[in-house]
Amino acid sequence: MTVKIAPSILSADFARLGEEVRAIDAAGCDWVHIDVMDGHFVPNITIGPAIVKALRPHSKKIFDVHLMIDPVDPFIEDFAKAGSDYITVHAEAGKHLDRSLQFIRSLGKKAGVSLNPATSESAIEFVMDKIDLILVMSVNPGFGGQSFIESQIAKLQRLRAMIGDRPIELEVDGGVTADNAARIKAAGATALVAGSAVFKTPDYEKNIAAIRNA
C-alpha cells in the first residue's frame, strides 16, 4: 500500500498560500495538511477558519486540519463549515475527547485524534471506535523544521496493533524526511506529514516523490 503524503503548508509562503496549495496539488500530494495554532496550547499562532475557507477553492484534495488549540470544541463547527475533511484534535486539549470526536462526526467530517510525543497510546484506548485517523506527533507541536523524535517509532508499532483491521489512518507529523520515511512506514504509518521536506526547494514534485518512494 502506498503511503499518503500530506505536505504541511506551515512551511509554505504565507503571502502566496493559494498558489502554494495549487502547487502541492499539482505536484501530486494526497492531502493538504493545515496546522492551526492558538498561542496557548502551543507556543505559536497560525491559521484560522477564514484562511481554510479561502484556500478551499484552490484544491479538491483532502484538507487534513490539525487543531493545536485549547479549548477546541467552540471552533470545530467553524472549521467544518470552512471545508475541512479530516478534523484532528489533541488528546491533551479540552477535557472531553469523546464528546469532541462525536461532535466532529455529527458534522459529517472525519474525526482525528493527535498524541503529543509524551502521551501514551493508552489515552485513546476507549475512543478507537470513534476515530478515522490517529496523528502521532513526532516533534513537540508548534514549529516546523524540528528533528524526528525516535521514541515515536515504538508508539506507532503499538498503535498499529491497537488499530487491527479498523479503517483508521495512522499519520505521522514532524521531522519526516526522505531519510526516515521508510522506517516510519515500516512501523505502520499510512500517511506522512512533511513541511520543510516538501517546501525546502522549489521542486515540490521531486520532494514529495522522494518521501513517497523512500
Ligand code: DX5
Ligand atoms: C508542528 C506541525 C507540523 C509541522 C511539520 O507543530 O504540526 O505539521 O509543520 O513540519 P516539519 O515537517 O518541517 O517537521
Ligand code: ZN
Ligand atoms: Zn501538523
